[in-house]
Amino acid sequence: MIMDVVKEITRRAKIIDGQVMSYLDGGDDKKLMMAVRHYPIAGGKRLRPMMAQVVAEAVGGAAEKAVPFASALEIIHNFTLVHDDVMDNDSMRRGRPAVHVLFDVPTAIIAGDALFARAFEIITDTDAPPEHVNRLIRNTARTVWVIAEGQQDDMDMEQIPVEQVSMDDYMAMIYKKTAVLFECAAEGGALIGGGTEEQIARMKDYARLLGMGFQVWDDILALTGDEKQLGKPVGNDIRNGKRTLIVLHALRVMDRNDPRRTKLTRALGNEKATQEEIKDAIDVLHDCGAIEHARKTAQDYAAKAEEQLECLPPSAERDFLSGLIGFAVGRKV
């Protein structure tokens, strides 16, 4: 089953690749265009545009009508990646140098802005009643605002002692950074596809729940996944001191006298931690139940996402939306 979903994701992603890139042509400034195209051309899972298109179909519309909106969301996703990599000082992305490394920081800032601008231009291309197009733009603009807040929250949270960060803070932050764009994709897809207001609301919920599960699963994978498949060292999040749900839960369940807690805290945010120490910390996260707790959290989101699909008539697209949930919280990469 999951293999079929992966196959279908791959098939659809290839088509979306071409759609997205067709919107990133032209432009006077050659260097800027190279910077603008650098991440989008490197591929990706294309889950956000895919969701917009499949939801449009699942409510009875035509996928083609959702193409501009879907492409715009992928472009917005890439714009946030370009700027986030500058802010987080990440030098690699999708196995290639980050935009600000390949060019420079100013060019990366402009390339992000240009992608952002292009995305909104593209949405106005949508073949839908103009009042629907306005609603798409309004939702998308609000979504980008929330994403910006999420990135700021994330950075602010890194500055305060880990004990002061609650699991709720973390969930609110990943809603803003990740789930809200999924929400926007499914809501917009349902609107473009001619869904009822009830379906639009349910699809939005579906996507939010899936997005939350996706991010929690991402955090699990970063600790338990296969290094080769992930393309980054397992446990990097520990070394970088990332306050994921897993870490926050672990620090809550182990009291100050628990020797396991020390094993975790000495590796957390310690750039010089040895591979052994990182491994010990991950073992503690398993041992104290934090990874299991995260897995259960992701699966709860998945189950609730599944319920939302009941508003849809049976179809191959509905089945695929269900398959996407399984992928989001079951994938290996």
Added chain:
Amino acid sequence: MIMDVVKEITRRAKIIDGQVMSYLDGGDDKKLMMAVRHYPIAGGKRLRPMMAQVVAEAVGGAAEKAVPFASALEIIHNFTLVHDDVMDNDSMRRGRPAVHVLFDVPTAIIAGDALFARAFEIITDTDAPPEHVNRLIRNTARTVWVIAEGQQDDMDMEQIPVEQVSMDDYMAMIYKKTAVLFECAAEGGALIGGGTEEQIARMKDYARLLGMGFQVWDDILALTGDEKQLGKPVGNDIRNGKRTLIVLHALRVMDRNDPRRTKLTRALGNEKATQEEIKDAIDVLHDCGAIEHARKTAQDYAAKAEEQLECLPPSAERDFLSGLIGFAVGRKV
């Protein structure tokens, strides 16, 4: 006459201040909101939103209908200032520390993105037929793309020998960086005000011509203005090696054997140039006719901008639009 215009600009700017700030309320993240409001709250001439509103009135519409669009343009202008200051490493703006100095670079990047997002949300508030709103959004999104290109062109041009930069390159760059946003303001104002397609096209031309004149005049002021009124050292552009129309013209009219050319080139882009050397370079720019050439260029733009106003019926607003031209290419600050 110009005093009356300045008075009217000041009166209108105060009203616009309140409108713009009303759109920058709310938001979950306190720090982000402070960063977002930092430039807009510091005031400014508000020429772009003013132009949108006055043009809407001049074609027979109501200024209030243009308020969301006008505010959005001022917010976009501020977003570009926040990011430009990061890229150009400028630490002061409007007599206060730049956003990236008061906070940090990541916060400035996010604040710019957030302002950008809010601007597009605001435009969807416009009380106009939805197809007009779509057109406003499309034009504005394209405008931001062009502004991004302009900033990139500006930075790229700084990397090549000054002899390889043509005056046409410079004019194309200031069109993108400055005039295009004026264009967008007037075009949008005319559309919202219910102007004819002819009036919309003329108002766009008016604003582009005024914007070009405005920027050329800005370059003149930076060399000849009053230091106190300007709020920055006269001749800073020389020290920073800025390739303005004035400098490019001067290097074209003085050949390599001209001793005046040496006086200019030894100061141009020389951070250690003395006040005396800067003064000598400015004298050369006067002496070789480069400043006079720029003044004439600005006045030519002004005259052509004036012609565009003929499509409007006589009104106080038309007179004010005419007054704005005089301000753009006659102001002291």
